[in-house]
Amino acid sequence: MNTAAKPPANQRSTQQWQAADAAHFLHPFTDFKSLASKGSRVITRAENIYLWDSDGHKILDAMSGLWCVNVGYGRQELIDAATRQLKELPFYNSFFQTATPPAIELAELLAEVTPPQFGHVFFSGSGSEGNDTVVRMVRRYWDLQGQPERSVIISRHNAYHGSTMAGASLGGMSGMHAQGGLPIPGIVHIGQPFWFELGGGMTRDAFGLEAAGWLEKKILEIGADKVAAFIGEPVQGAGGVIIPPATYWPEIQRICDKYGILLVSDEVICGFGRTGNWWGCETFGFRPDLMTFAKGVTSGYIPLGGVMVGDRIARVLIERGGEFNHGYTYSGHPVACAVGIANLRLIQREHLVDKVRDDLGPYLARHFEMLAEHPLVGEAQSIGLMGALQLVADKASGKTFDAVHEVGMLCRGHCFGNGLIMRAVGDRMIIAPPLVMTHAQIDEMAALIRRCLDLTLADVKARRWL
Numbered sequence: 001m002n003t004a005a006k007p008p009a010n011q012r013s014t015q016q017w018q019a020a021d022a023a024h025f026l027h028p029f030t031d032f033k034s035l036a037s038k039g040s041r042v043i044t045r046a047e048n049i050y051l052w053d054s055d056g057h058k059i060l061d062a063m064s065g066l067w068c069v070n071v072g073y074g075r076q077e078l079i080d081a082a083t084r085q086l087k088e089l090p091f092y093n094s095f096f097q098t099a100t101p102p103a104i105e106l107a108e109l110l111a112e113v114t115p116p117q118f119g120h121v122f123f124s125g126s127g128s129e130g131n132d133t134v135v136r137m138v139r140r141y142w143d144l145q146g147q148p149e150r151s152v153i154i155s156r157h158n159a160y161h162g163s164t165m166a167g168a169s170l171g172g173m174s175g176m177h178a179q180g181g182l183p184i185p186g187i188v189h190i191g192q193p194f195w196f197e198l199g200g201g202m203t204r205d206a207f208g209l210e211a212a213g214w215l216e217k218k219i220l221e222i223g224a225d226k227v228a229a230f231i232g233e234p235v236q237g238a239g240g241v242i243i244p245p246a247t248y249w250p251e252i253q254r255i256c257d258k259y260g261i262l263l264v265s266d267e268v269i270c271g272f273g274r275t276g277n278w279w280g281c282e283t284f285g286f287r288p289d290l291m292t293f294a295k296g297v298t299s300g301y302i303p304l305g306g307v308m309v310g311d312r313i314a315r316v317l318i319e320r321g322g323e324f325n326h327g328y329t330y331s332g333h334p335v336a337c338a339v340g341i342a343n344l345r346l347i348q349r350e351h352l353v354d355k356v357r358d359d360l361g362p363y364l365a366r367h368f369e370m371l372a373e374h375p376l377v378g379e380a381q382s383i384g385l386m387g388a389l390q391l392v393a394d395k396a397s398g399k400t401f402d403a404v405h406e407v408g409m410l411c412r413g414h415c416f417g418n419g420l421i422m423r424a425v426g427d428r429m430i431i432a433p434p435l436v437m438t439h440a441q442i443d444e445m446a447a448l449i450r451r452c453l454d455l456t457l458a459d460v461k462a463r464r465w466l
């Protein structure tokens with residue numbers, strides 16, 4: 001126990017923060033021992049698209065926090081909405097035939113900005129909880145349809161659907177399945193539509209059809225009368241910003257329709273304008289029965305998630321379901337919902353979705369075309385304001401680096417050192433910057449990316465990994 005008098009919280013030195021952090025705080029998705037020896041970077045404040053750490057360094061946040069701060073930091077409208085609601089009614093639940101105005105109003109607003117089949121929402125506190133709700137809701141739906149044996153949910157390898165038992169089971173991350181006895185029963189996985197890795201000489205479009213065909217194969221293997229739903233992210237986010245071929249989702253839709261299987265779109269990253277439409281399913285041309293959302297619904301200012309429930313399911317739950325024995329203390333939390341309303345209004349008022357589609361997305365794509373020329377980059381892909389640069393050892397053949405070299409981590413280190421937050425998924429460098437960027441800020445970001453690629457290339461050459 002440290003009994004020395006502590007300075008006021010906001011005046012501690014970086015070293016003091018790091019010592020207390022290492023002593024008490026178990027971080028998510030972190031090697032505790034390694035973090036304790038290195039010390040974490042302590043972020044103390046933020047404005048617009050920039051962060052500052054406890055040493056006063058300014059950092060361009062090209063990941064929007066964790067894919068969520070879509071309207072940028074420091075937006076007064078969101079702060080005011082939370083403050084007003086905290087004073088008026090900081091909490092009341094939505095159990096036992098009660099509701100609060102913000103929860104009702106946000107439900108109404110979500111029905112307005114989602115595709116026409118969505119008239120209802122079920123709130124949760126996060127994306128993971130939303131996907132837990134999805135699992136219970138689709139199985140409940142088939143029970144009520146007199147087909148309880150339809151319980152299997154098909155997902156994909158390298159998908160990310162959260163970290164709760166059901167969320168991590170739906171996800172296809174082998175490292176997560178290896179810990180805690182996952183996946184739970186009744187969840188199976190097919191291959192991902194990752195052309196760069198699995199395309200094997202096919203055109204992108206041909207590969208998209210091939211990858212969607214794996215769903216049909218799996219349905220026939222299990223028996224269509226046992227399959228409840230298929231779930232996927234329109235663009236796999238945490239898996240490495242894997243943008244599927246244009247042929248993929250329409251074919252998935254056709255297969256789900258053919259076998260009467262529910263289609264679930266996990267829009268936790270792709271929703272709220274990220275891909276240039278309100279929803280990723282609009283960008284890729286499919287019509288889900290359920291949509292999970294979280295992150296961007298409040299631009300990360302406060303936790304909130306949920307599931308949009310399509311009319312096909314809502315009608316059955318409402319008319320024949322009786323009590324749905326499921327819910328969270330914070331389902332429809334009034335402060336979170338008040339921030340959600342302010343956030344959606346802001347997105348509407350500033351036309352951020354149109355801006356991403358017509359202006360910022362194409363502008364970023366032009367920078368990515370130039371970055372694609374870099375000797376380290378084997379593939380550069382972007383859609384709306386998310387993108388990935390695949391680092392390769394041999395540009396001509398697309399040969400990747402030996403994984404043990406961790407070239408992605410090397411590049412990420414240079415990003416940190418140069419005031420840029422960019423994430424590494426293996427050797428895929430990914431970004432999802434705030435939707436409020438200016439052209440000048442995109443230029444600035446692209447220049448930083450180029451500098452970090454150059455520094456990484458110099459390292460790789462010095463180590464003779466090329």
Ligand SMILES: *Cc1c(COP(=O)(O)O)cnc(C)c1O
Pocket residue numbers: 067125126127128129131160161162163233237238266267268269294295305
């Ligand atoms: C982040 C994420 C989740 C999980 O959301 P949490 O709020 O972290 O529980 C689920 N699905 C996708 C696609 C995500 O990116």
